[in-house]
Amino acid sequence: xxxxxxxxxxxxxxxxxxxxxxxxxxxxxxxxxxxxxxxxxxxxxxxxxxxxxxxxxxxxxxxxxxxxxxxxxxxxxxxxxxxxxxxxxxxxxxxxxxxxxxxxxxxxxxxxxxxxxxxxxxxxxxxxxxxxxxxxxxxxxxxxxxxxxxxxxxxxxxxxxxxxxxxxxxxxxxxxxxxxxxxxxxxxxxxxxxxxxxxxxxxxxxxxxxxxxxxxxxxxxxxxxxxxxxxxxxxxxxxxxxxxxxxxxxxxxxxxxxxxxxxxxxxxxxxxxxxxxxxxxxxxxxxxxxxxx
Amino acid sequence: xxxxxxxxxxxxxxxxxxxxxxxxxxxxxxxxxxxxxxxxxxxxxxxxxxxxxxxxxxxxxxxxxxxxxxxxxxxxxxxxxxxxxxxxxxxxxxxxxxxxxxxxxxxxxxxxxxxxxxxxxxxxxxxxxxxxxxxxxxxxxxxxxxxxxxxxxxxxxxxxxxxxxxxxxxxxxxxxxxxxxxxxxxxxxxxxxxxxxxxxxxxxxxxxxxxxxxxxxxxxxxxxxxxxxxxxxxxxxxxxxxxxxxxxxxxxxxxxxxxxxxxxxxxxxxx
Amino acid sequence: xxxxxxxxxxxxxxxxxxxxxxxxxxxxxxxxxxxxxxxxxxxxxxxxxxxxxxxxxxxxxxxxxxxxxxxxxxxxxxxxxxxxxxxxxxxxxxxxxxxxxxxxxxxxxxxxxxxxxxxxxxxxxxxxxxxxxxxxxxxxxxxxxxxxxxxxxxxxxxxxxxxxxxxxxxxxxxxxxxxxxxxxxxxxxxxxxxxxxxxxxxxxxxxxxxxxxxxxxxxxxxxxxxxxxxxxxxxxxxxxxxxxxxxxxxxxxxxxxxxxxxxxxxxxxxxxxxxxxxxxxxxxxxxxxxxxxxxxxxxxxxxxxxxxxxxxxxxxxxxxxxxxxxxxxxxxxxxxxxxxxxxxxxxxxxxxxxxxxxxxxxxxxxxxxxxxxxxxxxxxxxxxxxxxxxxxxxxxxxxxxxxxxxxxxxxxxxxxxxxxxxxxxxxx
Numbered sequence: 007x008x009x010x011x012x013x014x015x016x017x018x019x020x021x022x023x024x025x026x027x028x029x030x031x032x033x034x035x036x037x038x039x040x041x042x043x044x045x046x047x048x049x050x051x052x053x054x055x056x057x058x059x060x061x062x063x064x065x066x067x068x069x070x071x072x073x074x075x076x077x078x079x080x081x082x083x084x085x086x087x088x089x090x091x092x093x094x095x096x097x098x099x100x101x102x103x104x105x106x107x108x109x110x111x112x113x114x115x116x117x118x119x120x121x122x123x124x125x126x127x128x129x130x131x132x133x134x135x136x137x138x139x140x141x142x143x144x145x146x147x148x149x150x151x152x153x154x155x156x157x158x159x160x161x162x163x164x165x166x167x168x169x170x171x172x173x174x175x176x177x178x179x180x181x182x183x184x185x186x187x188x189x190x191x192x193x194x195x196x197x198x199x200x201x202x203x204x205x206x207x208x209x210x211x212x213x214x215x216x217x218x219x220x221x222x223x224x225x226x227x228x229x230x231x232x233x234x235x236x237x238x239x240x241x242x243x244x245x246x247x248x249x250x251x252x253x254x255x256x257x258x259x260x261x262x263x264x265x266x267x268x269x270x271x272x273x274x275x276x277x278x279x280x281x282x283x284x285x286x287x288x289x290x291x292x293x294x295x296x297x298x299x
Numbered sequence: 300x301x302x303x304x305x306x307x308x309x310x311x312x313x314x315x316x317x318x319x320x321x322x323x324x325x326x327x328x329x330x331x332x333x334x335x336x337x338x339x340x341x342x343x344x345x346x347x348x349x350x351x352x353x354x355x356x357x358x359x360x361x362x363x364x365x366x367x368x369x370x371x372x373x374x375x376x377x378x379x380x381x382x383x384x385x386x387x388x389x390x391x392x393x394x395x396x397x398x399x400x401x402x403x404x405x406x407x408x409x410x411x412x413x414x415x416x417x418x419x420x421x422x423x424x425x426x427x428x429x430x431x432x433x434x435x436x437x438x439x440x441x442x443x444x445x446x447x448x449x450x451x452x453x454x455x456x457x458x459x460x461x462x463x464x465x466x467x468x469x470x471x472x473x474x475x476x477x478x479x480x481x482x483x484x485x486x487x488x489x490x491x492x493x494x495x496x497x498x499x500x501x502x503x504x505x506x507x508x509x510x511x512x513x514x515x516x517x518x519x520x521x522x523x524x525x526x527x528x529x530x531x532x533x534x535x536x537x538x539x540x541x542x543x544x545x546x547x548x549x550x551x552x553x554x555x556x557x558x559x560x561x562x563x564x565x566x567x568x569x570x
Numbered sequence: 571x572x573x574x575x576x577x578x579x580x581x582x583x584x585x586x587x588x589x590x591x592x593x594x595x596x597x598x599x600x601x602x603x604x605x606x607x608x609x610x611x612x613x614x615x616x617x618x619x620x621x622x623x624x625x626x627x628x629x630x631x632x633x634x635x636x637x638x639x640x641x642x643x644x645x646x647x648x649x650x651x652x653x654x655x656x657x658x659x660x661x662x663x664x665x666x667x668x669x670x671x672x673x674x675x676x677x678x679x680x681x682x683x684x685x686x687x688x689x690x691x692x693x694x695x696x697x698x699x700x701x702x703x704x705x706x707x708x709x710x711x712x713x714x715x716x717x718x719x720x721x722x723x724x725x726x727x728x729x730x731x732x733x734x735x736x737x738x739x740x741x742x743x744x745x746x747x748x749x750x751x752x753x754x755x756x757x758x759x760x761x762x763x764x765x766x767x768x769x770x771x772x773x774x775x776x777x778x779x780x781x782x783x784x785x786x787x788x789x790x791x792x793x794x795x796x797x798x799x800x801x802x803x804x805x806x807x808x809x810x811x812x813x814x815x816x817x818x819x820x821x822x823x824x825x826x827x828x829x830x831x832x833x834x835x836x837x838x839x840x841x842x843x844x845x846x847x848x849x850x851x852x853x854x855x856x857x858x859x860x861x862x863x864x865x866x867x868x869x870x871x872x873x874x875x876x877x878x879x880x881x882x883x884x885x886x887x888x889x890x891x892x893x894x895x896x897x898x899x900x901x902x903x904x905x906x907x908x909x910x911x912x913x914x915x916x917x918x919x920x921x922x923x924x925x926x927x928x929x930x931x932x933x934x935x936x937x938x939x940x941x942x943x944x945x946x947x948x949x950x951x952x953x954x955x956x957x958x959x960x961x962x963x964x965x966x967x968x969x970x971x972x973x974x975x976x977x978x979x980x981x982x983x984x985x986x987x988x989x990x991x992x993x994x995x996x997x998x
Contacts, residue, residue, distance in 0.1 A: 021474050022396040029387035029405070029449065030397075032379065036441040037408040043419035044411065054660050055686040102317050105310045116314065118553040120321055121495070125548040127503040127520035130541050133532055134324055140834055141826040142843050145327055148342035160829040162977035175320070183495060184451070187488035191458055218458070222489075225454035229447055232409045239505070242653075243527075245829045248775025249977035251970060261414040265657060267963040268682065270418060277415040284410045289403055337863040340841045418664070425665050509654050510661045514617070514669065527651050529623040530856065531833040 048274035055268045067275035077276055079251055080259040081283070087166060087255060088234040091173040096227055098174070099181025104211075106182070107189050121183060123176045132243025135172050136160075162249045169240045169253055177233070181226055188222035189215070224295040228288060235284065256280055325545070331538035339534045353535035360536075362522055362543050369508075369519040369544075372433055373501035376440040380448040380497050385490065388452035389478050393464070405449060408442040413506045416442070420511055431513045439507040444497045451496070455489030456482070495552050502548065519544050605896050606698025606903070613642035614897035618672045619659055621884070622649040624852075625727045628917045629905065635913075636904055643897045663688050668891040672898040674726050675887045677714040677954050678961030683887070684717040685959065690888040690895060692721045699903050706908070706923050708949045715885040723885025724906050727852075727920035730881040730952045731785055731874065732944065734839065734853060735846035738868045739766060743845075747872045751789040754875045755814050758822035761845040768822035770835035770844035771815075775973035776966050778831045781880055782848050783972055784955055786811040789876030794993075795957060801993030803968070803986050812975055812982045819976055828977055840865065848874065851945050852920040855937050871944045873951075881952035921945050958997045967992035 048067055052060035071077050106117060123131070138144045139159040150157060159168045192215060200210050216223075238257035241247055247254035247262075256276075264273030331339060333349035390396040408416065417439070424435035459482055467477040483490075505520035512518060517525075523544065526537035620626045626649055633645045648670075650658060656676070662669040663686075675683060683689050696704050704712070707725050715723030733754075735747065743761050748754040758768030772778045784794060792807030802808070824830070824838055838844040840857055842865045856862065857869040873879060886902045888895050904910060911922065912929045916936055921927055927946045933939050956964050968989040975985035 018394070018474075022390040022394045025386045025390040025478075026396050026401070028383040029445070030401070032383050032441060032445060033405050036438045036445065037405055039423065040416050040419035040442065041407055041411070043422070044415055047415075047418070054664065055682045055688070098317075101313065105314050105317075108310060109314065114553060114557055116318065117556060118549050119318065121552055122325055122545055122549050123321055124496075124499050125502065125545045125552075126541055127505055127523055127544065129505055129520065129524045129527075130537060130544075133527060133537065134328060134541070136829075137532070137534060138324060138327060142824055142838050142841070143340050143342055143834070145342045147826070156825065158826040158828065161826060162828065162979060165829070175324070179321070180496060183492050187455075187492040188458070190488045191455060191486070193460075221457040222454045225450050229450060232406065235410065236412060238412075238414075246774055246776045246778075246831075248970070248973045249828050250775065250974035250979050252977075257412045257414065260412045262966060264414050265660065266966065267960065268660070270415070273412075273415050277411045280412075281407060281410050285403060285407065288406065289399065336861070337841075340837050340863070417661075421661055421664060425667070430665070509657055514648050521650075521654065524654065525622065525651050529621060529652055529832075530853075531836055 044274045044277060047271050048278050050271045052271035052274075053268045054265070054270055060271060063271070067272045068279065070272060071276045071279055076251070076254075077256075077259065077279070080254050080256045081280070083166065083251070083253065084235060084237065084255045084257075087170050087173070087237060088231050090167065090170040091177070091234050092227060092231050094170070094174045095178045095181045095230060096223075099178045099226075100185055100223075102178070102182045103185035103189055106186055117182075117186070121179045124179045124183075126176070128176065128239035129243055131172065131176050132240040135175075135240075136244045139168070160245055160249075162252065165245050165249060165253050169237070169244070172240050173234060173237065177230060180230060184222060184226040185219070188219050188226075191222070192218045220295065224292060227295075228292060232284075232288075328538045328541050331534055332542055334535055336535060353539045356536050357539040357543070360522070361517075362519070362540050365517050365519045365522040366543055366547075368433065368512075368516060369502055372436055372440060372518065373498045375437050376444050376501045377448070377494055377497040379437075379441060380445045381490065381494055384445055384448040384493070385452050385483065385486075386478075388449050388456055389482065391449075392453045392456035393461070393482075402453070405446040409446055417507055417510045420507070424511065433512065433516075435511045436507060436518075439511055440501045440504060444500050447500065448493045448497045451489055451493035452486060455486040459485045491555050491558070495555055498551075499548070502544070603896055604694030604698060605899065606695045606702070607700060608640075608896050608900035608903075610640055611642060612640065612897055612900060614671075614894035615644045615646060616671045616894050616897050616901055617669070618645065618647045618674075619655060619662070619670045620647055620649050620674050621652050621655050623727075624856075625914075625919050628914055628919045631917065632905065632910065632914065635910075636901060639904065640897075640900055643900060645901060663889075668889065668893045670889060671892040671894045672901065673887055673889055674884045675723060677881075677883045677885070678956045678965065680715060680717055680722060680885065680887075681957070681959045681961055684720070684722045688890055689722045690890055690892070692724065692888070692899075695899050695903075696721060696724075699899075701907070702903060703908065703925075706925050708922065708924060710881050710949065710952050710954070711883045711885075711922055714881075714883045714954055715887075723887045724902055725922035726884040726886050726906075728881060728883045728922060728949060728952075729850045729852070729920065730945075730948050731781070731848055731879050732851045732948050733846060733872045733874055734849050734857065735870060735872065736839065736842070736865060736868055737870050738865075739842075739845035748875045749877075750875050751786060751811065751814055754786075754789065755818060755822075758818055758846070762822045766842065767824045767838075767844045768846065769818055770830070770838040770847040771819055771823040771827065772830050772832060772835050772848075773819060773823075773827070773973065773976050774829050774831040776969035778969070779972045779976065780955060780965055780969040781882075783811065783815050784880045785848055785874045785876075786815050788878035788880070788953070789874060790814070791876070794953075794955065799958065800998065801990040803990040803993065808986050809982055812972070812986060816976055816982070839869075850920075851948055852918070854941060855918055858937075871941060873944060873947045877947075878951045878953065879948055881949075881954050883954070921949060956997075960996050964993055964996045967996060 049062060049064060050060035051063045102120065106113065109116065138146050141147045147156070158164055196214050197210060200214055236257050237255050238261060241253050241255055241258045245253045247258050260273045260276050263276065264270045332353050334344070334347065335350050335352060338344055338347055391402055420435050420439045424430040429435060463485065464477050464482050467481040472481065503520055505524055508518040508521050523537060523540045526533040526540060620629070626647070630647055636645065637643070659673060696702055711725040711728055715721055715725065733747065739761055740746065745757045745760050748757045761768035772782050787794065787808055790807040790811040792805050792811060793802050796802045824844060827834065832849065835844070835847045836849065836853065839847045840863045851871055854869060854871045858866050860866050886906070888898050892898055906922070908923060908925055911926045912932050915921060915926050915932055926932060927942045933942060936942065971980070971985040971989035971992065974980035975982050
C-alpha cells in the first residue's frame with residue numbers, strides 16, 4: 007500500500023507535536039513563568055523589605071555577583087561536594103544493583119529496605135546525623151571510642167567530606183533504584199549469547215552490560231548531580247556553612263543572600279550565573295557520554 | 300563450583316554490609332522514637348523500657364493530617380508527571396522532537412535554587428487567587444518532578460530498540476497504539492522507578508511547602524522540621540515523625556516495584 | 571514551533587511583570603487608629619504567627635483568661651520553628667492581603683521592618699492605654715523596639731545570656747563563680763577533669779559563635795560598636811577576648827565540638843558531661859526540671875563575668891496590613907499588663923518588666939529568689955549584637971570570621987580586622 011510521503015510526514019509531525027504539547031504546557035507554567043520572573047528580578051534591586059515595585063538596575067547584580075569571591079568559593083565547594091558524593095554513589099550503587107539483580111531469596115524485601123533512606127526528608131537526615139555523629143551523645147563516636155578512635159566529623163577539613171557521606175547514605179539508593187531498573191531493561195539475549203560463547207563475567211559486564219546501560223547510567227549521574235548541586239538541608243542542620251566557609255554551598259549562600267539578608271534581586275542574579283555555568287556543562291558532558299555508547 | 304560459591308558468599312556479605320549501613324541510622328531512629336528525653340542523651344542505650352510519649356505527642360500534633368496532605372500533593376504531582384512525561388519522553392527519544400532546547404530547557408528549574416524560585420510562585424499564587432489552596436505547591440513540585448520523570452523515561456526509551464515499534468507499525472498499529480501497547484510496556488521498570496523517585500522528591504520537599512501552603516495546613520516535612528525548636532531538637536518526637544514518613548512509602552514502593560518492575564515478561568518481541 | 575514558544579513565554583512573562591507590580595508590597599499603609607483602651611465588646615479575629623518556644627505555650631494557655639475580658643475576640647496562634655517562622659513572616663509581607671494581624675519580631679529585624687513600613691507605630695496607643703507604664707520595661711528591651719525615636723514594638727520576652735553552671739561541680743573542684751574573663755578561663759580549666767569538661771561552648775559558624783563570644787568581648791571590656799556607630803572589633807580588648815575564647819575551646823570545651831550550637835551544649839550540661847555553659851537565662855528551669863536527668867536541681871544562674879551580657883529580645887508588633895489592629899492591641903496590652911505579666915512569669919515566662927521581678931507572689935511561687943535577682947542583674951546591663959539596619963547580615967559576617975579564627979584557618983588579628991571591616995561595610 008503506497009502512502010503519500012508528504013502525508014506521512016505531516017501526520018508524523020502532528021503526532022509528535024501533540025505528544026509534546028502537554029509537557030510544554032505544564033512546563034511552561036511550572037518552569038517557564040518562574041524562570042522569566044526570576045530573570046526579571048535579577049535585573050532589579052528588589053529587596054524583600056521594600057514596598058512597591060523594584061527599581062531596574064540592569065546588569066549591576068550580575069557584575070556584583072561575578073566579582074564576589076564568596077560566590078566562587080561557594081561554587082567551588084559545591085563542585086567538590088558533588089564530585090565526591092556522586093562518584094561514591096555511582097560506584098557503590100552499581101555494585102549493589104549488580105548484586106541485587108543476582109539475588110534470589112528475600113530480594114524484594116532487601117530492595118525496599120535499601121530504598122528507605124531516600125524517603126526521609128533531607129532536613130531530618132541532617133538532624134539525625136548531627137546527633138549520631140555528636141561526640142558525646144552519638145552512637146557512631148561511641149562505637150569508634152570502643153576501638154579507641156576519635157574523629158572530628160564536623161571539624162575543620164572534615165566537614166565537607168562528612169556531609170558528602172551523608173549524601174551518599176541517603177542517595178545511593180536512588181542510584182540503586184535507577185540502575186536496577188536499567189539492568190532489568192537490558193535485553194538478555196546478548197548476555198546469554200556471550201555466556202554461551204564462554205566469556206567471563208567481568209568481560210560480559212565491561213563489554214556488553216555497561217555499554218547497554220550507558221543511557222540510563224548517564225541519566226542517573228546527571229539527575230543525581232543536579233540534585234546534589236542544590237544541597238542545603240544537610241548544611242543547614244549541621245554546620246550552617248562552617249567551619250569558616252568550608253561547607254558554604256551555593257544554595258546556602260543564595261538562601262542567606264536572598265532570604266536572610268533580603269537581597270532577592272542579587273540572589274536571582276546569582277542563580278542565573280549558576281545556570282549559565284551548569285547548563286552548558288550538562289549539555290557538553292551529556293553529549294560526550296551519549297557518544298560513547 | 301567452589302568459585303561460584305565464593306562469589307555468592309561475597310555477594311551476600313556485600314549486600315548484608317549495605318543493609319547494615321542503611322539500616323543502622325534507621326534502627327537508631329526507630330529506637331529513639333520510643334525513648335524519653337533523658338534516655339536520648341545516652342548513646343549506648345539499646346535495651347530500655349519503651350515509652351509511647353513521643354508517639355502520643357506526634358499524633359496529637361496532627362502528623363497524620365500533614366502526611367495526608369503530603370500524600371495528596373505527591374500523588375497528584377506524580378500522576379501528572381507520569382502521564383505528561385511519558386508521552387513527551389517517547390517522542391523526544393524516538394523522534395528527537397523539540398530538539399535539545401526542550402530537553403535541556405526543562406532542566407533549568409532543577410538548577411535554580413528553590414530559595415530564589417519560590418517567590419515567583421508565591422506572587423503568581425496571589426495574582427491568580429489560589430494562595431489558599433495546595434495548587435501553587437503542586438505546580439512548584441511539578442517544576443522539579445516533571446523534568447526528572449521525563450528524563451528518566453527518555454533514558455529508558457533510548458534503550459528500547461526501534462525494531463519493536465517498526466514491527467508494530469507493520470502489523471497495522473497506529474502510532475499512538477504502537478506507543479501505548481508495545482513500546483510503553485518495555486519501559487515499565489523505568490516508569491516504576493520514575494514514579495517512586497518522583498513521589499519521593501515531592502514527599503520530601505520542605506522549602507516550597509513552607510512558603511506556599513495556606514496557614515495551618517502544614518505538610519509532613521515542615522512538620523518534621525518543626526521539631527527543631529528553640530529549646531533544642533526534640534529527637535524523640537522527630538524520630539516518631541520520621542517513621543510516619545518513611546514506613547508507608549517503603550511499603551508502597553515494595554508493591555510498586557513488584558508490579559511494575561517485574562512485569563516486563565511477555566510482550567517483548569524476540570529478535 | 572520554537573518561535574511560537576518564545577512568543578508565548580514573552581507574553582506570559584510581561585503579563586506577570588505587570589501583575590506583580592500590583593501584587594508585591596504590603597499595600598496601603600494604614601493610619602494607626604491610636605486607640606489605647608479597646609472596647610470590651612470588640613469583635614474580631616486576631617491571627618498571630620509565633621515561634622515555637624516555651625513562652626508561646628504560656629501565651630496560648632492565657633487566651634481563655636483573655637476571653638473573659640474580651641469575649642468576642644478570637645485569638646488564633648500559628649507556631650513554627652525560628653527559621654521557618656522568619657521565612658514565612660517575610661513571605662507574608664510580600665502579599666497584598668493581610669495574613670497575620672499580630673506578630674513577634676526578633677530584635678535585628680526591627681531596624682529593617684520599621685523603615686520598610688511593615689509595622690504600625692505604637693506611641694499613640696501606648697500613651698492612650700491607662701496604667702501601661704511603658705518605662706517599667708527594662709531599658710535595653712525598650713530601646714530595641716524603638717527605631718529612630720518611634721516605638722514599634724512592646725517587649726514579649728528577652729533572651730539575655732548568662733552563665734549557667736552545675737553548683738556541685740564547682741564545689742567539687744573548689745572554685746567559685748567567675749567574675750572576670752581571666753577567672754572564667756581559669757575556672758573552666760579547673761573544672762575540666764576526666765569525666766567532665768569545664769565549658770560546653772557553641773562555636774557554630776554565624777549567629778551562635780558571635781552570640782557566645784560577644785559576652786567574652788564585654789567581659790574583656792570591649793564593645794561591638796564605637797560611639798559613632800563604627801565597628802570596634804579592631805581593639806586589644808577584642809583580641810584578648812578572642813584569644814581567651816580559642817584557649818577555652820582547645821582546653822576546656824568538649825572534644826570535636828566545633829559545630830556545636832545550643833542543643834549539643836545544653837544536653838552536654840544536663841547529662842553532667844560539662845560543668846557550665848553560656849546560655850539564655852530562662853533555660854535554668856529547664857535544666858532543673860525533675861524529668862530532665864540525673865543532675866536536675868544542681869544548676870544555677872549567674873551574670874556573665876564582667877557583668878555585661880549579650881541580649882536578644884522578641885517584641886510584639888502590629889503589621890501595617892493587619893486586619894484587626896485594635897483587637898491585636900487589646901491582646902498585647904492585656905498580656906503585657908503588670909498583673910498578667912506576673913502570671914506569665916509564674917508559669918515560666920521570661921522577664922520583661924522590672925516590677926514583675928520584685929513581685930512577692932512571683933518570688934514565692936516561681937523558681938527561687940536568687941534566680942530572679944540574677945535576671946534583674948543581667949537585664950540591667952545587656953546589649954544586643956546588632957544595632958541598625960542589615961543586622962542579620964552583619965551578624966553572619968562577623969560570625970564567619972570568628973569561626974575561621976577558632977578553627978585555626980585565620981589568625982586572630984586578621985579575623986577581627988576583617989570582621990570589623992564587614993561591620994563598617996554592611997552597616998556604615
